[in-house]
Amino acid sequence: MKLRKVASGWEFESEKDLEDLVWNNLEKLFGYKPLKRQYQVNGQYCDILAFGKNKELVIIELKNSEDRYIVQQLTRYYDALLDEKPFPKNINFQVPIVLIAVTPNFHRDNYTDRKYHQLKFNFLQFKIICQEQKFSLNIINLDTTLNWKLDFDYCPENHIKKDIPTPPKRFYQLIDKCTPQEQTKLLKFRQTILEFDYRMEEIVQDGGIYYGKGKTKYCAELRLNSKKELVLFLWLPRSFYSGKQENITRIRIWTDWNNAAIVRPAAKGLGKIHSLDITFAKEAAKNQSLKYFLAHALNKWFQRI
DSSP states (O other), rough: OOEEEETTEEEEHHHHHHHHHHHHHHHHHHSEEEEEEEETTEEEEEEEEETTTTTOEEEEEEEEEEEOOOHHHHHHHHHHHHHHOTTTTTTTSSSSSSSEEEESSHHHHHHHHHHHHHOOEEEEEEEEEEEEEEEEEEEEEEEOOOOEEEEEEOOGGGGGOOOOOOOHHHHHHHTTTTTTHHHHHHHHHHHHHHHHOTTEEEEEEEEEEEOOOOOOOOEEEEEOOOTEEEEEEEEEGGGGGGSOOEEEEEEOOOSSSSSSSEEEEESSTTTTOOOHHHHHHHHHHHTTTTTHHHHHHHHHHHOOO
């Protein structure tokens, strides 16, 4: 499990870290018995499935940051699982399904979506508390004020990171035209990706470098355009660019390696970039950073493998 220090306190470095902690302590936290994690149904992945004392199915969706579409996501899981009815030995589908959203913050749209919904959604807000170097996960039900606290061991000073191999020759060729400051940030960018999961691979292919697993489970891509400028792509939900679709697509990113802006989906090649697109993207991402987009890309990659 990895944490990072931020202005407001502490946060999980990835959604996977939050999921690991909740999954490993599910009974201790909520009294539910774990059933399956990252369960695939109808082309989607449910973070955690569990069941209660009455054999009711419990669907838990975890977010490491605010997400305005979490109600719709849980609705799709509910529909698909009710149609499939898996785990008949553990689940009684005559008992109402429990839907739980766990996130550090809820968007105002979450409350609007829930207000006019026929299903019941439990909104649980979490926060990491550190007092005298002792860490705990604090969760509160925003409707009932029922709260849970889980103490866990974590020592930032002793955090051991995965050994990262020396960058391939192609990586240095790609960043050759970048400033020294940009090159430093690019090396950090590469390190963050490769440290995320032991299955993450660095693949030199087609003149660029891909980060992912195999030939279909990509997370990020670096390559040069016709002007020998470095171009970045991330695999993100299409909703990051427009609409509410959750389909994962290859999206070109404008970045100065501090701030970033999504430009437009680019299924192949470099995509068609227009000045209006860049202006729109910069404006839309004023309050976002490359770290924010990369964290989402890594989390989605983890759910797909």
